Amino acid sequence: MTTFPGSTRVEMVMGMPVSVDIRTALPARELTPLLDDAFAWLRWVDDTFSPTKEDSQIGRLNRGQTIRQIPELIEVLHRCDELSEVTDGWFEARINGRIDPSGYIKGWALERLSRALCNAGAVDHRITAGDDIRVRGSAAPGKRWRIGVRDPRTDVVRKVVFAHDLGIATSGGAPVINPRTGEVRHGMGFVTVIGPDLGLADAYATAAYAMGPLLARRFATDLSREGLYETLFVLPDGQEFSTPGFAHHSGAAARLAG
Template sequence: MTIFPGSARVDTVMGMPVSVDIRTVLPARELTPLIDDAFSWLRWVADTFSPAKEDSQIWRLNHGLTIRQIPELIEVLHRCEELSEATGGWFEHRINGVLDPSGYIKGWALERLSRALCNAGAGDHRINAGGDIRVRGSAAPGKPWRVGIRDPRTDVVRKVLYAHDLGIATSGGAAVVDPRTGERQETLGSVSVIGPDLGVADAYATAMYAMGPTLARRFAADLAEAGAYQTMIVLRDGKEVSTPGISGIAAQARLAG
């Protein structure tokens, strides 16, 4: 099989392994700076938005200190408000008075990076950060990307999809709290959301995990009916519950394979 030359790198950012794999045919003098800039962007996001990092903008907000007027900060907080409303408050970036956009920020950062790579001429790429994945273009000439949805608790691949343009966000590997009680939610195994915007998918996955099985299945059905986002829910006993579109994508994957 013919492959793209491209370039790939794996590094630790935000406390997790992050990989950036570019397959577009570009000279090394262009690829290396692109990947350098990609990881610089992700580190800037971590330094700016981590509520645990002293002197980050979120940390400063939580401690009543002045912040810099950063357009990205305003954008993220505005989107978090919109997503809170869209999920009936189940996605909440402020719990017990503490601001924490972590349920959105990773997906948002990867989505922004993916768009930047496209604008720079690197339209064939895959970005993976702790199981949240964004793919665009082709893995090889004429070939879609092969994307596995992993169970964050067991690392087992639950589904394999093939796609040229897709975002997948999974919630369940890290603590998610019920925004109404502030208590850790553990009634589901994991929630994976597939759709065109990884930041939105990330927030939806977080919200549904917080909802618990009954409300999550209802919300997932509503999302699927709207058409843009599909969901796979893994229950605590290991059983899977998926919206109809997941089966359609998996069937395409089998044909592509």
């Protein structure tokens, strides 16, 4: 099979291995600085938004200290407030008097990075950070990316998604707080949301997990009706439920197309 050249780099950022896989045929003199800039951006996001770093802007905000008026910080806090309203408070970055945008920030950062790579000419790429994945372009000439949706508890692949342009976010690998009680949500296996914006998919997956199975199915059905975001649920006992559009990316038709 014909393959793309390109380059892949993996570094530890945000406490996890992050992979940037560029398949576009670009010369090394362009690829190397692109990858340097990609990881510099992700480290800046971590240093700015991590709630556990004392000198991050979020850390300073939570302690009532002076913060810098960074446009990205204002954008993220505003978007988190919007997402809280859209999800009826099930996505909530302000819990117990503290701000923690973790349910949105990783997806947002990867989405921004993906757009930057496209603008720089690296239109064929896959970015992976934990359970968040953003793909664009092709994995090989004429071939869609093939992405395994893994159960974050067992690492078992439950579905395979084929796409040229998609964000895939999975919630359930780390504790999710029920914003109504302030306690960790139990009773869900994992939730995967796919759609055009990884930041929104990340937040929707977090919200759906926090809701619990019954409310989450209704929420996912409403999202699916809008035609942009599709959802897969796997319960602790292994039962699955997915919205109809999810099969368009993972069924036989998707495999033949990709």
